[in-house]
Amino acid sequence: MPDEGGAGKSRATKNGAKKKGAARWLGYAGAALAVWSVLAWGAARALIVEAGGGRADALVLLAGSSTYRERARHAARLYAEGRAPLVILTDDGLRGGWSAAEQRNPLFVERAAEELRREGVPAERIASVAPTASSTYEEALRVREFAAARGLRSIVVVPAAYQSRRALWTFTRVFRASGVRIDLDAPPPGEQTPRPALWWLQPLGWQLVPGEYAKLAYYVLHYR
Numbered sequence: 001m002p003d004e005g006g007a008g009k010s011r012a013t014k015n016g017a018k019k020k021g022a023a024r025w026l027g028y029a030g031a032a033l034a035v036w037s038v039l040a041w042g043a044a045r046a047l048i049v050e051a052g053g054g055r056a057d058a059l060v061l062l063a064g065s066s067t068y069r070e071r072a073r074h075a076a077r078l079y080a081e082g083r084a085p086l087v088i089l090t091d092d093g094l095r096g097g098w099s100a101a102e103q104r105n106p107l108f109v110e111r112a113a114e115e116l117r118r119e120g121v122p123a124e125r126i127a128s129v130a131p132t133a134s135s136t137y138e139e140a141l142r143v144r145e146f147a148a149a150r151g152l153r154s155i156v157v158v159p160a161a162y163q164s165r166r167a168l169w170t171f172t173r174v175f176r177a178s179g180v181r182i183d184l185d186a187p188p189p190g191e192q193t194p195r196p197a198l199w200w201l202q203p204l205g206w207q208l209v210p211g212e213y214a215k216l217a218y219y220v221l222h223y224r
Contacts, residue, residue, distance in 0.1 A: 052183025075189035076119030
């Protein structure tokens with residue numbers, strides 16, 4: 001007759017080993033997730049910079065369809081604080097969704113201007129540069145031309161948060177020897193831009209953080 005006690009002990013030992021193995025792998029997964037979370041947060045934070053903080057001749061609101069509302073509201077707050085008497089908009093030529101009120105697809109630069117007005121910036125204090133720009137580098141070139149024509153001696157660039165390091169790098173180089181002071185003040189992530197600790201949980205975050213590193217590498221190699 002089989003030794004039922006021995007078989008039971010054997011099964012219990014095997015079950016115990018399986019549970020220990022599962023617990024071990026769960027521990028590894030938890031540790032890996034913790035390490036990844038710290039690295040992801042650090043990578044996102046490293047993209048966010050600021051420069052300056054005083055008054056300037058104009059705020060420069062960079063184009064960007066995915067976070068235009070966040071940036072426009074931040075620019076309006078800076079205007080209300082007295083950082084600059086003029087808000088300059090760059091135009092990437094892209095259009096947003098259908099507007100039932102206007103019966104058309106407004107440009108994102110128009111939506112940004114509308115958001116500025118809604119937040120209290122007078123229409124006469126809003127200007128846009130032309131022609132359209134397809135990159136941050138082209139935006140910097142357009143703004144330099146505008147600044148030279150208007151006699152501006154200082155500007156505050158308002159980019160998206162994770163774009164800020166590349167924007168500062170680009171504007172500093174384009175305006176080199178121009179005599180124009182470049183400050184930068186980006187909105188904190190959280191409204192439309194994913195927060196640094198959680199960007200990897202959202203599809204937009206993968207576009208904004210890893211995508212920004214790819215753009216930054218290209219700029220450093222191409223425009224140095």
